[in-house]
Amino acid sequence: MKPENLFDALGGDDSEALARLHGRLERDAEQANLLDVAYRTLDTPLGSLLLAATPVGLVRVAYASEGHDAVLATLADKVSPRILRAPARLDGAAREIEEYFAGRRTHFDVPLDLRLTDGFRRQVIDHLAEIGYGHRESYAAVAAAIGRPRAVRAVGTACARNPLPVVIPCHRVVRTDGSIGQYVGGIDAKQTLLTMEAA
Structure with missing residues (x-):
């Protein structure tokens, strides 16, 4: 049948x-x-x-x-x-x-495909990957580190368009006054990540 x-x-x-x-x-x-x-x-x-x-x-x-x-x-x-x-x-x-x-990893080793970033945004993304677990940098410090000290707002935009949040740690970039600033996953998500890494 x-x-x-x-x-x-x-x-x-x-x-x-x-x-x-x-x-x-x-x-x-x-x-x-x-x-x-x-x-x-x-x-x-x-x-x-x-x-x-x-x-x-x-x-x-x-x-x-x-x-x-x-x-x-x-x-x-x-x-x-x-x-x-x-x-x-x-x-x-x-x-x-x-x-x-789970708190068992502080650095990602997975291969990355960064084709969704280029130019200035790629410079920012490359620098973000260097910000260590539990550390924070200001948007101004990132701008200075990539040789564009006046591009603070553009750094913020590049962080907001990071194609690999969590893995490339744009959550570690905060305002100069120490407040956490915006985040693609929302302010609560950014605070959770920062708190988790500070523990």
Whole structure:
């Protein structure tokens, strides 16, 4: 007797069959080098984070407040439309972020793809990566460190557009008066990260 539909042919209920189909699609796309951007979500103390990676490395970390669908659409425009939920490619990044939130990691080693930054923003991002765990710098200090002491506001904008928050620590940049300033994940998220690192 022939199965009436694909789900019957695969056996099990619809959700199990879809999961198996998706797993096969993920494996086949990876093997055929058709998967340009893999993504997954990760539950953290700051809510759900979207993680996206190219074959080069982690290309995007996004808070739920940024709109995960909007972030994926932007990645489709700026990187490639060949995007698929493929958690396996992001296992290493997810593990490092979980270790960070558990207090067992103070530095990220996951490979990064920084194609979403260039020019001045890239200079800022490169410097942010040098700000150590538990340390803070002012926007003015970052501007001076990259040789653009008058570009304090532009540093703030570059921090706000950091494609890899948490991993590239823009949360460690505060105002000159010590107040924490703005943050892509919200002020509460920034305060949580700073408090966690100070403990």
